[in-house]
Amino acid sequence: MKKSLRAAGLAAAAWTACIASAQAADDTDWPRHAVRLIVPYAPGGIADQMARITAEALQAAFNQPFVVENKPGASGSLATSYVAKSKPDGYTLLVGLAAPQTLNQFIYKLDYHGLNDFAPVALLNTNPLILAVHPTLPVKTVGDVIAYARKYPGKLNFGGAGGLTQFAGEVFKYDTKTDMVHVPYRGGAPAVAAAVAGDVQMTFANYSDVQPWIESGRLRAIAITSPKRYPRNPDLPTIAESGVPGFGMDGWTGLLAPAGTPPAIVRKISAVVRKALNEPAMKDKLEAMGSPPGDMSPEEFRTFMAGEIKRWQGFVAESGIKVE
Known part of the structure; x- marks a missing residue:
């Protein structure tokens, strides 16, 4: 009986070692086939642009296809949920x-x-929003918008x-005690196109x-939504300095994998992305776009996201804002 138990134990240990060895090989060999980058919004917007820039850099580094897939819907949550439930093997990533x-x-x-179900890989960029209006709207300042x-x-x-x-x-409505109507679109680019066509009067883009x-x-x-003016467009004032003190927010785009993705794979991707986005020519290109590149390790990106979650949770609880 003791010999049988010992044999069973040795077999289990061998099996565990075999699995660990196979996992290590998988991590080392990744990627062995195409990798998908899932984008939560329609083509043309900042997320889509950053996805394609990132995919190109990863494809060049790893000599495998990195395919961008747009899955718009539910204010970005459809694609986000999809990736959260995907197999954590490094072959499905989220922008x-x-x-x-x-x-x-x-x-x-x-x-x-938004954090616990993901393995943060790299902050791709940050980007301010601009409050822009159709030229037929008789406003030129934030004060004019509020008055109108x-x-x-x-x-x-x-x-x-x-x-x-x-x-x-x-947030602008809440801070200025105004009544405006949101018109939803499936991506940033379609929303901007609607403003250009005059289908809506203004946009935060x-x-x-x-x-x-x-x-x-x-x-x-x-005006710009950031707490500070953007260096590439210093004449554009912030909303905060234009009569709405304390107003300030920046968007950002990041690369994430499903929680449980092997850390070795996460580190491999992160190193390539950070290096590619911060090459001088690419950095200048992104800054000209209004999307300066990020440069955070996976651990730093996780800490950053945790801080953002805490900030928004507090604001929503304090303001009682509800979005229909």
């Missing part, structure tokens, strides 16, 4: 954004946690794609999505 990872869980009923909204309650509408492009407007239309005169920039 996550600030709201689906840190904010949505406090205003919607979700089936994932108060004069015509419920008549001023703004396009957004869920997440911060919507929530910036909701990612800098990179809206800047070309501002330069062409098809939209008018009013």
